[in-house]
Amino acid sequence: MIMSSILLGAALTIASCSTSSDNGTSTGDASVEQGFKIGLLLPESKTTRYETFDKPYMEAKLKELCPKCEVLYQNADQDSAKQQSQAEAMLTQGVKVLILDAVDAKAAGGIVTNAQNQKVPVVAYDRLASGPVNYYVSFDNNKVGQVQGQALLDALSKDGADPKRGDIVMINGSPTDPNAADFKAGAHSVLDGKVNIGQEYDTPDWSPDKAQQEMEQAITAIGRDRVIGVYAANDGTAGGAIAAMKGGGFTTIPPVTGQDAELAAIQRLLTGDQYMTVYKAIKPEAEVAAAMAIAAATGQTYSGESTVMKNNGTKDVTSVLLTPVAVTKDNIKDTVIKDGFYTPAQICTAQFAQACTDAGIS
Numbered sequence: 001m002i003m004s005s006i007l008l009g010a011a012l013t014i015a016s017c018s019t020s021s022d023n024g025t026s027t028g029d030a031s032v033e034q035g036f037k038i039g040l041l042l043p044e045s046k047t048t049r050y051e052t053f054d055k056p057y058m059e060a061k062l063k064e065l066c067p068k069c070e071v072l073y074q075n076a077d078q079d080s081a082k083q084q085s086q087a088e089a090m091l092t093q094g095v096k097v098l099i100l101d102a103v104d105a106k107a108a109g110g111i112v113t114n115a116q117n118q119k120v121p122v123v124a125y126d127r128l129a130s131g132p133v134n135y136y137v138s139f140d141n142n143k144v145g146q147v148q149g150q151a152l153l154d155a156l157s158k159d160g161a162d163p164k165r166g167d168i169v170m171i172n173g174s175p176t177d178p179n180a181a182d183f184k185a186g187a188h189s190v191l192d193g194k195v196n197i198g199q200e201y202d203t204p205d206w207s208p209d210k211a212q213q214e215m216e217q218a219i220t221a222i223g224r225d226r227v228i229g230v231y232a233a234n235d236g237t238a239g240g241a242i243a244a245m246k247g248g249g250f251t252t253i254p255p256v257t258g259q260d261a262e263l264a265a266i267q268r269l270l271t272g273d274q275y276m277t278v279y280k281a282i283k284p285e286a287e288v289a290a291a292m293a294i295a296a297a298t299g300q301t302y303s304g305e306s307t308v309m310k311n312n313g314t315k316d317v318t319s320v321l322l323t324p325v326a327v328t329k330d331n332i333k334d335t336v337i338k339d340g341f342y343t344p345a346q347i348c349t350a351q352f353a354q355a356c357t358d359a360g361i362s
């Protein structure tokens with residue numbers, strides 16, 4: 001009798017271990033020696049990072065950590081229902097882990113629960129999906145917003161200028177992306193009370209075209225001469241806002257923020273069309289995700305970069321949060337070039353050759 005209850009206790013311990021959410025929900029039959037299928041789901045392709053950096057960096061690291069693994073990749077083109085069916089198809093094809101950058105973090109909770117029911121662990125990538133996710137890797141997204149807000153405030157206060165001499169326009173990201181809420185909160189924490197916010201928008205789908213329309217409306221509402229700066233949450237929306245100002249007859253473009261260090265944005269920094277962007281080193285982000293995915297699929301505990309706990313409304317998720325860096329014309333060389341994100345040749349095409357020389361880049 002005593003013996004059997006000890007055995008029962010041991011069996012329960014093993015069972016609870018293998019379903020423990022932080023150690024992965026894997027069935028335990030995935031092994032690096034034999035290889036297995038890994039599903040990678042990215043949210044959109046208008047922002048250049050996903051196809052240019054996230055996907056290739058992730059694939060390279062997964063190949064290195066698990067040479068026999070196969071990566072199934074899908075991009076949802078900003079369509080939440082499409083992402084749901086992409087995930088279902090991957091589960092049907094027998095993936096042993098999902099790396100998920102959610103279009104809509106709440107809706108993606110369904111994907112996470114489905115995966116969980118099939119004992120497939122989920123690594124939330126860049127955007128924290130709801131549901132019982134196993135791991136999360138991203139940047140400190142509130143900090144991203146603070147860095148953007150501070151850069152804009154500094155630019156507006158340059159040489160003792162009054163940052164309340166006119167209005168700024170705030171063009172935030174998509175309301176379905178929890179990162180967008182963090183960027184917005186971080187920016188407000190710096191800007192509120194220090195500047196006049198004339199108009200503010202949340203931009204569905206992070207669409208650059210919608211950002212352009214929002215900026216056109218803002219110019220009409222505020223008046224061209226009163227617009228002294230633009231908080232744009234990323235480089236795509238910054239591009240839309242700048243196009244609206246150029247189309248609206250601005251002779252000089254006031255300071256505009258951004259994020260992602262897209263090549264077009266770095267070139268706009270050089271010509272003065274955009275004031276700043278945020279460089280987020282995507283290589284370590286993708287590499288941490290790859291390591292988390294392999295650990296979760298094989299029933300191991302991730303032990304790499306130092307982790308923090310971040311709550312996603314369902315649970316506290318073991319997370320790695322990396323540090324964002326502000327980039328202006330003055331530190332392009334010391335950031336994105338130094339890090340090998342771009343070569344000078346990629347940035348300094350014929351049209352930007354002079355600006356590159358002036359900035360000491362070529």
Ligand code: BGC
Pocket residue numbers: 044047049126127173177179180206234235259260
């Ligand atoms: C990412 C940004 C990106 C935006 C639009 C956010 O979740 O963190 O890097 O610009 O989505 O895709």
